[in-house]
Amino acid sequence: METANLMEERRYMAAWQSIKGLGARRIRNIISHFGSAQKAWQADGEAVAAAAGLGAQKAGHINTSRNHFDWDEQERLLRSRQVHLVTFQEKAYPELLRQTYNAPAVLFYQGILPQNNKTAALVGARKATPYGLNAAHTLSEQLARQGVFVISGGARGIDTRAHTGALRGGGRTIAVVANGLDRTYPPENRRLFQEICDAGGAVVSEFSFGVEPLARNFPARNRIIAGMARCVIVVEAAARSGALITADFALEEGRDVFAVPGSIFSTMSQGTHALLRNGAIILTCAADVLEEYGWQHVESEKGKSVCTFVCTLSDAERKIYEALQESQALPVEQLVIQTGFAASDISCILLNLMLHNLVEEILPGLYVRCPA
Amino acid sequence: MFASVYGATTLGLMGNIITVETDIANGLPGFEIVGMAATSVKESKERVRSAMKNSGYEFPMRRITMNLAPAELKKDSTGLDIAIAVGIMVSSGQIQAEKTAGCLFIGELSLDGHIRPVKGLLSMILKGASAGFHTVFISEENAAEALLCRKMTVYAVRTLRDVIQHLNDIERLEAAVPSDDQQEIRPEYTIDFSEVQGQFLAKRALEIAAAGGHNVLMIGPPGAGKTMLAKRLPTILPPMNTEESLEVTKIYSVAGLFHQNRMITERPFRSPHHTISVNGLIGGGTIPRPGEVTLAHNGVLFLDELPEFPRSVLEVMRQPLEDGVVHIARVHASLTYPAQYMLIAAMNPCPCGNYGSDQLCTCTPGEIRRYVRKISGPLLDRIDLHVRVERPLYRELVSDEAQEGSGVIRERVLAARERQVERLRPFGMFCNAHMGHRAIRETCCVTEQARRLLQEVFDKFKLSARSYDRIIKVSRTIADLGESDEIGQEHVAEALSYRNKLQRM
Numbered sequence: 001m002e003t004a005n006l007m008e009e010r011r012y013m014a015a016w017q018s019i020k021g022l023g024a025r026r027i028r029n030i031i032s033h034f035g036s037a038q039k040a041w042q043a044d045g046e047a048v049a050a051a052a053g054l055g056a057q058k059a060g061h062i063n064t065s066r067n068h069f070d071w072d073e074q075e076r077l078l079r080s081r082q083v084h085l086v087t088f089q090e091k092a093y094p095e096l097l098r099q100t101y102n103a104p105a106v107l108f109y110q111g112i113l114p115q116n117n118k119t120a121a122l123v124g125a126r127k128a129t130p131y132g133l134n135a136a137h138t139l140s141e142q143l144a145r146q147g148v149f150v151i152s153g154g155a156r157g158i159d160t161r162a163h164t165g166a167l168r169g170g171g172r173t174i175a176v177v178a179n180g181l182d183r184t185y186p187p188e189n190r191r192l193f194q195e196i197c198d199a200g201g202a203v204v205s206e207f208s209f210g211v212e213p214l215a216r217n218f219p220a221r222n223r224i225i226a227g228m229a230r231c232v233i234v235v236e237a238a239a240r241s242g243a244l245i246t247a248d249f250a251l252e253e254g255r256d257v258f259a260v261p262g263s264i265f266s267t268m269s270q271g272t273h274a275l276l277r278n279g280a281i282i283l284t285c286a287a288d289v290l291e292e293y294g295w296q297h298v299e300s301e302k303g304k305s306v307c308t309f310v311c312t313l314s315d316a317e318r319k320i321y322e323a324l325q326e327s328q329a330l331p332v333e334q335l336v337i338q339t340g341f342a343a344s345d346i347s348c349i350l351l352n353l354m355l356h357n358l359v360e361e362i363l364p365g366l367y368v369r370c371p372a
Numbered sequence: 373m374f375a376s377v378y379g380a381t382t383l384g385l386m387g388n389i390i391t392v393e394t395d396i397a398n399g400l401p402g403f404e405i406v407g408m409a410a411t412s413v414k415e416s417k418e419r420v421r422s423a424m425k426n427s428g429y430e431f432p433m434r435r436i437t438m439n440l441a442p443a444e445l446k447k448d449s450t451g452l453d454i455a456i457a458v459g460i461m462v463s464s465g466q467i468q469a470e471k472t473a474g475c476l477f478i479g480e481l482s483l484d485g486h487i488r489p490v491k492g493l494l495s496m497i498l499k500g501a502s503a504g505f506h507t508v509f510i511s512e513e514n515a516a517e518a519l520l521c522r523k524m525t526v527y528a529v530r531t532l533r534d535v536i537q538h539l540n541d542i543e544r545l546e547a548a549v550p551s552d553d554q555q556e557i558r559p560e561y562t563i564d565f566s567e568v569q570g571q572f573l574a575k576r577a578l579e580i581a582a583a584g585g586h587n588v589l590m591i592g593p594p595g596a597g598k599t600m601l602a603k604r605l606p607t608i609l610p611p612m613n614t615e616e617s618l619e620v621t622k623i624y625s626v627a628g629l630f631h632q633n634r635m636i637t638e639r640p641f642r643s644p645h646h647t648i649s650v651n652g653l654i655g656g657g658t659i660p661r662p663g664e665v666t667l668a669h670n671g672v673l674f675l676d677e678l679p680e681f682p683r684s685v686l687e688v689m690r691q692p693l694e695d696g697v698v699h700i701a702r703v704h705a706s707l708t709y710p711a712q713y714m715l716i717a718a719m720n721p722c723p724c725g726n727y728g729s730d731q732l733c734t735c736t737p738g739e740i741r742r743y744v745r746k747i748s749g750p751l752l753d754r755i756d757l758h759v760r761v762e763r764p765l766y767r768e769l770v771s772d773e774a775q776e777g778s779g780v781i782r783e784r785v786l787a788a789r790e791r792q793v794e795r796l797r798p799f800g801m802f803c804n805a806h807m808g809h810r811a812i813r814e815t816c817c818v819t820e821q822a823r824r825l826l827q828e829v830f831d832k833f834k835l836s837a838r839s840y841d842r843i844i845k846v847s848r849t850i851a852d853l854g855e856s857d858e859i860g861q862e863h864v865a866e867a868l869s870y871r872n873k874l875q876r877m
């Protein structure tokens with residue numbers, strides 16, 4: 001009986017979320033005023049407007065929105081997209097997020113939400129340099145291997161790398177997106193999101209079905225990313241980057257901000273350097289985060305096996321591996337010049353190294369070395 | 373009096389023998405031409421009248437009726453001028469009818485009686501030879517082209533007067549003979565791969581492309597040398613055989629682009645600008661003329677700045693890429709032109725061109741995606757090899773290290789082609805790129821090791837089923853270059869490095 005009530009309540013909460021002009025705070029006020037989302041839904045429009053601190057003229061809007069709400073469509077999408085709901089009053093709601101100033105009233109999610117607070121957000125620019133992409137990937141992989149939940153935004157560039165790194169590290173990761181879960185943005189990450197869910201992670205959104213990934217949704221999404229995590233790691237950010245908004249949210253909630261240093265010549269690291277200047281913690285390896293929170297350092301089997309694998313490389317493979325760099329992506333052309341091998345042989349060796357996760361094709365045709 | 377002499381026109385690449393029937397009868401002086409003559413042919417009345425007068429002959433002041441048979445065929449060639457003039461001369465008794473038996477007259481008249489060259493002569497002459505004509509009169513400028521067909525006596529004449537004097541046995545002409553350098557059938561390229569410093573990966577990709585007939589997409593920043601590489605591709609393709617040469621020469625003759633005195637033996641290289649129209653690319657006009665895809669027949673079609681081409685233009689290219697011919701239907705004629713070519717496309721990685729290079733790219737991710745998306749999936753499906761071309765280093769530019777020449781590469785390509793011809797004979801194909809799913813299944817034997825590698829790679833990189841066939845085809849070519857009957861691990865591994873990466877940008 002209780003579960004049935006809970007289900008109802010969640011659906012009413014999701015319905016409230018769909019009404020335009022009502023933010024998370026107003027929805028929470030309305031709910032606490034009427035006791036439950038269901039009661040509030042059935043209440044008089046003017047009373048609701050008053051509870052939300054809105055003028056009487058908004059009551060009409062709330063009434064029409066409620067009358068036109070398509071319950072069947074919501075139910076259909078929840079089922080077909082396998083979307084779950086969790087309200088801010090439930091125990092399953094992420095604890096860290098609940099503590100924030102403006103926690104979302106309801107979360108739409110696919111997959112499984114984190115059960116503990118061992119979470120770190122890893123964010124950065126969409127258009128990142130090979131250095132940033134490799135750094136995000138490597139750090140995320142290390143964190144995931146230590147059992148840390150990596151949270152990011154599911155966007156292109158650093159975000160995508162944070163997710164793929166976590167997946168490779170065998171860990172779980174959460175993508176917080178800025179659109180309704182009935183659509184996928186960016187479209188090329190459809191498969192990535194599926195893998196995230198399959199690996200025990202989640203794709204999370206505050207927005208109800210039908211919401212497009214509009215520019216104004218992104219700061220709201222960033223507050224969730226910062227809210228769900230113990231700390232925010234900024235990998236690469238230009239002077240005015242969305243990643244800095246996430247860092248601001250983290251600071252407002254008293255969470256730590258880590259920044260990964262970059263080249264002083266790179267415009268893509270100006271934002272992270274500004275953070276460091278203002279007191280962010282410098283991050284050079286995943287252990288920095290673990291030590292900060294006293295999280296246990298797990299001796300990883302996988303890390304060892306990579307090391308031993310490096311020892312078993314053939315001379316040619318070693319030569320290619322050593323010619324590559326971590327912070328700069330090289331084309332095959334450059335490797336031909338450096339090693340004197342034929343282009344065809346280099347292609348074979350690179351593929352082999354990629355299959356063993358020692359090399360990454362960070363941009364089409366450009367390769368970086370993954371730190372062992 | 374009635375007379376009939378023979379001229380010729382072209383329709384598409386086909387020559388057509390036209391019977392020019394002339395009848396001169398009593399009546400009001402006049403000159404009528406019937407038989408679907410285009411404007412240019414109708415106008416020949418005035419040219420013929422003046423040319424005859426200025427050559428010192430009499431234009432009969434009687435009623436002249438002329439019929440161009442077969443009457444249902446649209447005639448669009450000024451090459452009928454001499455035939456019309458000679459027809460009138462015979463009909464008016466100034467030339468004996470039997471003198472013109474077995475003769476073909478092809479050429480345009482100028483008002484002073486000089487004879488001008490025509491387009492598409494080779495097709496007409498080949499048709500004439502097969503139709504049993506033994507002599508042809510053509511303009512001096514057309515002599516070299518006419519001599520490509522060795523089956524006819526060719527009289528290269530300067531003026532109408534020369535033709536008539538010859539026919540009347542007053543002043544016999546000498547038959548034209550081919551010059552020595554016309555015997556030469558080896559291709560001569562003025563460019564060579566040895567001039568390209570560095571670009572190892574791109575050169576290797578082009579070698580594979582040449583060996584298997586694969587289409588290639590080169591991606592690289594401006595100034596990387598994409599055009600330079602593409603231009604040299606014909607030099608490593610197997611030399612054309614006589615049949616192919618003749619076909620190409622015919623196409624160029626019909627298009628009015630044949631300007632040399634010997635058969636075209638170099639494989640064509642066409643690089644239309646990206647402002648080209650649909651008709652310019654596949655052919656068009658009231659009587660369709662060959663487009664760039666046909667001019668690139670047996671050679672290379674190079675599309676630089678691929679995303680800048682209008683979508684409609686790129687889409688029409690899909691059918692000829694598939695079938696090797698292009699069908700064009702217009703009001704006056706429906707024609708089929710050959711269009712068996714290798715497509716080499718080049719593009720920048722992003723609108724500013726610097727994405728992925730050491731220079732700063734100023735494009736937003738959205739701009740890059742929009743740019744890359746301009747090329748449709750179905751077209752990309754027909755491109756087997758994707759290769760990144762880098763800007764050469766200064767060190768490479770100034771290096772005088774000897775690079776492999778086209779001749780050496782061509783030898784390897786030839787050997788690989790021979791293996792393919794042998795293997796694909798039962799399927800009626802001659803190169804790996806044309807293999808369909810069935811041919812791949814039956815002829816591409818993959819070693820156990822390679823199969824395992826493919827499995828691993830497909831899991832890791834999440835490749836589509838569609839890309840599987842492409843990878844196997846390219847691996848097959850790489851194995852052919854390596855003189856291997858089986859597709860091994862190293863062949864697959866190399867083929868994988870040329871897979872489509874555009875979707876990831």
